[in-house]
Amino acid sequence: MNAGFFEVDITPRIGVELSGFGPFLHRYSIGVRDVLKARAAAFEQNGTTAILVSCDLIGVSAEIAQEVKQRVARKTGVPATNIMVHCTHTHSGPNASSLNGWGEGDAPYTALLPGRVVKACVGAFERLQEVDMLHALVPCEGVGLNREYDVDAPPLKDVLRPDWRPAKPELTDTQCHVMKFVNKKSREMSGFMAYFGCHPVVCCQQTRYIHGDYCGVAMNNLERENPGSVGLFLQGAQGDVNSCVVHKPERESLLALDVIAARFANSVRQGLQTAQPVAVDRLKCVDVMQNFTSKDLPLQRIKELLAEKEAIACADDASDENGEMRMAVVTMLALRSIISRIESGENLQIQTGEIQGIRLGPVELIGTPLEVMQAIKNEAVAAAKAPIMLLMAVTNGTMGYAPDKTAAARGGYAADVVPMIVGRLPFRDIHSELVQAILKVDRALAGE
Numbered sequence: 116m117n118a119g120f121f122e123v124d125i126t127p128r129i130g131v132e133l134s135g136f137g138p139f140l141h142r143y144s145i146g147v148r149d150v151l152k153a154r155a156a157a158f159e160q161n162g163t164t165a166i167l168v169s170c171d172l173i174g175v176s177a178e179i180a181q182e183v184k185q186r187v188a189r190k191t192g193v194p195a196t197n198i199m200v201h202c203t204h205t206h207s208g209p210n211a212s213s214l215n216g217w218g219e220g221d222a223p224y225t226a227l228l229p230g231r232v233v234k235a236c237v238g239a240f241e242r243l244q245e246v247d248m249l250h251a252l253v254p255c256e257g258v259g260l261n262r263e264y265d266v267d268a269p270p271l272k273d274v275l276r277p278d279w280r281p282a283k284p285e286l287t288d289t290q291c292h293v294m295k296f297v298n299k300k301s302r303e304m305s306g307f308m309a310y311f312g313c314h315p316v317v318c319c320q321q322t323r324y325i326h327g328d329y330c331g332v333a334m335n336n337l338e339r340e341n342p343g344s345v346g347l348f349l350q351g352a353q354g355d356v357n358s359c360v361v362h363k364p365e366r367e368s369l370l371a372l373d374v375i376a377a378r379f380a381n382s383v384r385q386g387l388q389t390a391q392p393v394a395v396d397r398l399k400c401v402d403v404m405q406n407f408t409s410k411d412l413p414l415q416r417i418k419e420l421l422a423e424k425e426a427i428a429c430a431d432d433a434s435d436e437n438g439e440m441r442m443a444v445v446t447m448l449a450l451r452s453i454i455s456r457i458e459s460g461e462n463l464q465i466q467t468g469e470i471q472g473i474r475l476g477p478v479e480l481i482g483t484p485l486e487v488m489q490a491i492k493n494e495a496v497a498a499a500k501a502p503i504m505l506l507m508a509v510t511n512g513t514m515g516y517a518p519d520k521t522a523a524a525r526g527g528y529a530a531d532v533v534p535m536i537v538g539r540l541p542f543r544d545i546h547s548e549l550v551q552a553i554l555k556v557d558r559a560l561a562g563e
Contacts (some may be wrong), residue, residue, distance in 0.1 A: 116395040116475075117159040118246040118296045118347035120306030121238025122167045123231045124327060125170060126151045127209045127224045134173045134218030135206025135369075137438060142218060144399035146285060148369070149326035149335055151208050151484075153232045154347045156296075156306055157193075158475060159248070160398035164243075165197045165473045166236050167345040167480065171327035172202045174212035175228070176514030177484065182229045187236040196402035198236065199429035200472050202509045205315045210414055212513040214537055216445035238561065239345075241276075241453045245299040250503065251388035252290050255382035258315035258329070258375060261286035263355040263522050271367050274359040287356050288312045288490055292505055293386025294478065310487070310505045311336070312351025313368070317358045317372045321365040329358060332376035337383055349480070350508050352492035354516050354529065366472050395476035401559040402471045405552040405554050409464050409540035414457055419537075421450040422458035426549045442532075449538050463540050469511040470552045474560040477502040481553055482510025483517070486529075490519035491546055495553045500561040506553065514539070520546045 126147055133142040151171035162340040166187060175183075175316040210218035211228055253339030257274075260267070260281035261364060263429060281287060292310040297303065309323055326332060332349040338344050360371040413539045427433065427443035432510045434440060472481045479501035492506045516529040523530045523546065542548075 116246060116248060116398065117243040118306065119157040119239045119242030119244060121235050121242055122152045122156065122273065122345045123235040123238070125153045125228060127221060127232050131209045131221040132218040133207055133211035133222055133323065133325070134212070134214065134489050137439045138216035138229065138443070140320050142320065142323055143299040145323045145489045149332050151326070151327055151331065153235040154345050155235040157239040158398055159243050160395065163398045163400070164193045164240070165398060166193055166240060166504055167199045167201065167347065167473060168236050169201045169203060169349060170232060170233055172208050172211055173204055173206060173430050174202045174214070174509045174513035176211065176213045179211060179229055180511045183232045183236070184433070186233045187227065190233070190237050191240045193240065194482050197400040198414065200232065200511050201349065201472060201482055203315060203327060203330050203348050203351065205331055205439065205511045206325045207318050207322065207324065207328055214513060215449065216536065220399045241522065244305065246305060246474065247299060248393055249295040249297065249397050250393045251293045251386035251390040253293060253382050253386040254289065254464045255291035255311055255379060255381055255537055256280060257378050258358060259287040259356040260359050261355050262301040262357045263488070267331060268362045268492055269359065271360065271363055271371065275371060278529065281359065288351060289340065291382045291386060292503065293383055293391040294388055295387055298483060304341055306345045306347070307348055307387060308347045309386070310349040310351055312353045312356055312492070314353045314357045316361045318368040319362050319365065319377050323519055324366055324369070329372060329375040329379055332372060333380035333383065334354060336376065349505065351488050352487040352506055353508055354486035354488040355520065355522065356489060369464070393476050393478070397474055397476060398473045399560050400472065401556050402469065403552065403556055404467055405470045407466045407468060407545055407548050408543040410543050411464065412540055414498035417454055420455065421447060423452065442508055443496055446532065446535050449536050452538055453535070453540070460509060466514065468514050470556050471511060471559045472556040474501065478503045479557060479560055480507060481506040481556055483549065483553070484510060484512035484514045485517035485549065486515065486519045487549070489521060490521070491517055491549055495550050498554055500563070501557055504557060517545045517552070518548050
């Protein structure tokens, strides 16, 4: 197998608004704590080529992802269906996604971004060289906790202890997959990938510094330790997993950032040291546009929801300093758009997302445009044909959360609020439908 790696700085200019933590927060950046990058890997075997790029961003819209794919395809000849655009989901970078209200998108940055991501992809393609691939599965503990089924944001003095563990570690990722690529001739590491699922939210809504959060800081540090190599972070099932430090004041957040990044970097470092060769007997790509069904919400009910939000926003004592009021406004704007689209005849009962897979020998990368919860990932992995199946979030667009059955039945932020904010109806049964779609791609990659 041949592989090539390349990276491009995608850090915005200081002053752009940062995305994440809530609507209309005006988190205008005041400095760069750590650079943001688009890191790309290209793979080639027996005439098949695939390109994967990981961007230090909260997400990109499906339109930007498709633009990148088409431009890379024209420059390299690699089919667009073999090109995967992934994001780490940092909450300390600019908004290039379709999430309105969560940080205003910066038009000049958005115009420049696709070209920079394309440059990373083409650079990786141009550096294809024969490599050996190695893999390790190593412990990665003390980073995340499940916010749906565990206590969120424990005291800082507790979580910063080296021996801290969440009450329910089984509901988080406790291991990190590390893939290492070594040049056949020079025996030097040309690139590596680290897969782990946890929201990059060590910082908070008061922080205004640009950085890639724990995963971005860790990968930048690891690259500095390994000059000439490029390291891609692959975000796993993080829909219900937060970092153990979240919603703390700015000073505590920024100090904790290095601690959590070091914990993750230590795991990746161990993986790089212990990785063992794997036989890459195949390189295969599958790309599917999958339909997901929405709840059947009558138009009258949607109008009632709109009236509820308008009452909050227009109350005599309403204040734009109040988070509930701002959340009502962002939901109100989205509901008006949904009503307009329904009244114009658009069918919102079907939502289409791209499910894409790349099989590298025993390792299978399956990307979804959703923030997938752990139970969905666990079910898909247990039924997968691939020996090592890595389910990736926030890939080729952003469609919000994929809640598991329990979280969906309970309702709330992930299941009901966010869908409306991103301009769609809540899913009817995304747990079952997404697992089926993932396994369909898994079986196609296995040749079935």
